[in-house]
Amino acid sequence: MFMKPLEFDRRYGELDQVISACTGMPADDEPDEPSEALRAYLRHSWHTHPWALATAERQIREYARNPPGRLRLSLGEFYPVPDVGLPQSAIGDWLFVIADHLKRSIEEGEVPPPAAPGTHWEWHARFLELGQFLGGWFSQDMPDEFPDHDAAVRDYTTTTHPQLLARLTGELHELLALALEEPEYAFAVAELGMEVDPPQPYSPSGWLAHLADTLGRFKADYGPGPTATD
Template sequence: MSMKPLEFDRRYGELEQVISAYIGLQADDEPDKPSEALQAYLRHTWHARPWALASAEQQIREYARNPPGRLRLSLGEFYAVPDVGLPESAIRDWLFVVADHLKRSIEQGEVPPPSTPRTHWEWHARFPELGQLLGGWFSQDMPDEFPDHDAAVDDYSSTTDPQLVARLMGELHELLALALEESDYALAVADLGMEVDPPRQFSPSGWLAHLADSLGGAAKADYGPGSAAD
């Protein structure tokens, strides 16, 4: 019988977050050098959820000490580590290396400086609501579903909780504050799920700024007469 969500999260929730950071990347951690994937996890988690690092170290080390057998994996009683490009015989040693890096980072206070996201996982971990908008409303099917970009944004804002729309606005301003090159903004929105080009009159950053302004104007328009917004 598969584990219930609460039990899974207690035992493997943060382990799964770490492993997710390796999707599409190499698990090439060395004892003296964390992989690009682990560096991305450390960089984001230190600044967003620093308390989770200790849970990750504990869960990974415990899993490596007591790896599940095939039967228990088939019954859903243990977390099955996805394919990270390593032979099965090397997984256990690799997990110990990862746990050691996490432990050293915590004990020595090695906090990575803020930085532009460098991996697919890190982009989505840092800008989750923007990824939701771009991946859900601006896929390659967008021209068949909406007459233009503004219509897609209107649909998003009218069907999404206002608190999530506000979160999106914050993410847009944070992304624009990175002051990237236009080519890097194009790569960023593609990494976050956008499969169509911005409207012709906008550069990628220009459209993100227009999007932030549009959503901000819509939020102000929701205030009634005599409200605090007046």
């Protein structure tokens, strides 16, 4: 019988976040040097929800101390670590190295300075709504679904809750505040799911600035206001 969501989160929720951050990246953490993937997790977590780091350290260490056998995994009672490019016999030691890095970061207050995301996972963790917007409305199918970019933006604004519109606007301003070079903005929007070019005559950063301005002027329709007789 598979675990219910609450039990899974209590036992493996933050462990899963760390493993997700490492999936697809080299698992080359050393005792004196965290991997690029772990640095990305630390940077994002310290600046958004630092209280989760201790939970991650505990869950990872407990899992490494008591690895599940095949039967428990088949019953869905344990978290199955995805393929991270290491032999099964090396997973436990790798997890202990990660737990030690997390513990050291917490105890010594090693807060990574703000920086542009360094991994695919970090781009999407930091710019969650922007990833939903670009990946959902500006995939390679966009030209078949909408006559132009403005029509896709209008469809998003008319079908999305105003609070999510505000979140997207904030993420656009945050991305622009990174002050990246133009090729880096092209890379950023591609990482976040955009599979078509910006509309002419905009560069990637120019279109992002245009979007931020356009969405910043958006006003939700709350229906007719009170009349003089109300």
